[in-house]
Amino acid sequence: MSLEIRSGEAVALLGKNGMGKTTLMKTAMGFLKPWRGAIEFDGHDLTRLTPHEIARLGIGFVPESRRIFPGLTVRENLELGLSAVRDRSTALRRRRFEDVFHHFPRLSERLDQPGKTLSGGEQQMLAIARVMMAGARLILMDEPTQGLAPAVIRLIRGMITELKRLGVAVLLVEQNARVALGVCDRGYIMEKGLIVFAASATELRESPVTREKLGV
């Protein structure tokens, strides 16, 4: 399979369960090692790097089921997002916190609460805010709208649009094709570890292949 993402672009990776979407993301992030092939980011071969080295290159991961640190406060969770940044000066920290609170004001009201006390939507906001703290240039999002209320889904869609405007590239894995194609520029459909269809979001929305492969 072969796919590419450019700066300021959101790309959807669609497919039914068990087709390899999450595996692809985990491989790109260094959690799994590929047997062969190459994954490049800004000229770096990611297959040779560990997850923390990949994160330090500017790739952020928002995993399925959020994986925030439940026993740590919202502030501590956000601070950990800065781990990928070399310069952790007070000025940068303040700027990143302000950016995050501008987009997710609700988090600023929960700063000293443990992550486990947040609602599902708030936990998802925290997971996205964490990679924003790192100033990631490419964000891999795995099912970010899963199980969330429509209002929170709208917020996350708005966030992805904003990330694109800031020049951040987003690779979005979604079961909900309608949500993904509503916010992404292009998309790929995966089936059994292969990409079987690639097109613009508009084409994917209208194509019979999408209906056939995804049943939507």
Added chain:
Amino acid sequence: MIFGLLGVMNFAHGELYMLGAYAGIAVIGVTHSFWVALIAAPLLVAALGAVTEVATLRPLYRREPLYGLILTFGLALVFREGARQIWGGDMRRVLPPVTGSTPLLGMTYPNYRLFLLGASSALLLLIWLFFTRTRAGVLVRAAVQDAEMLDGLGVNVPRLFTLTFAGSAALAALAGLLLAPVFTVYPQMGVEMILLAFIVVILGGMGSMGGSVVAALVIGTAQSLFSLWMNPQRVAIAIFAIMIVVLIVRPRGFFGREGVLE
């Protein structure tokens, strides 16, 4: 902390405690200063801990917990017999750096024991501050909760594991040297201490620092009271009996969270 972070029940922890006492004796032999040894011995044992973690434990993290258990059991034997080869099997004593005694609540209490009371309380406070107020402490707590995710956020988790193991080795060594003037120093000394330490951690509840403090008070008081009426062997049996009863009535200990052991 090591169990939560690395998934390894470190059976060699008692031997790191013993090595702290021996390293202290070696440093005192050169510098003639207990206080210099109190800094140098934990650093030496921390270095040994770091090498041990990288060379032996790191390759086993992705395997069944049983591998780590057997490995640390083996490491305990290696350290114990290594100490016997280097320093011999004789019992040794370290002179207390603080002498004299103070009248206290109708008794005469050795000043060194009062110093230990203050030092261990200060150490406990420092450990608590480390975990709650420092970035390094937050990193360790985060790694206990989800080490893989922490790696994905840009933290060098293998290095964090090594430093945490080295830190725990340093703490064990510090305890070994602090207690050396109270007990005698010999290669087996870690075995007795590690059994008591495991009882305290299990009673207090895995993962609960406050629980360990309460359990240590309970066990210490029980040990002292029982020794008024029983010989030392029976005291040990009574302490184990307390642990068994607590584990039957409340398997997670005094303050442990459910599911930590699983």
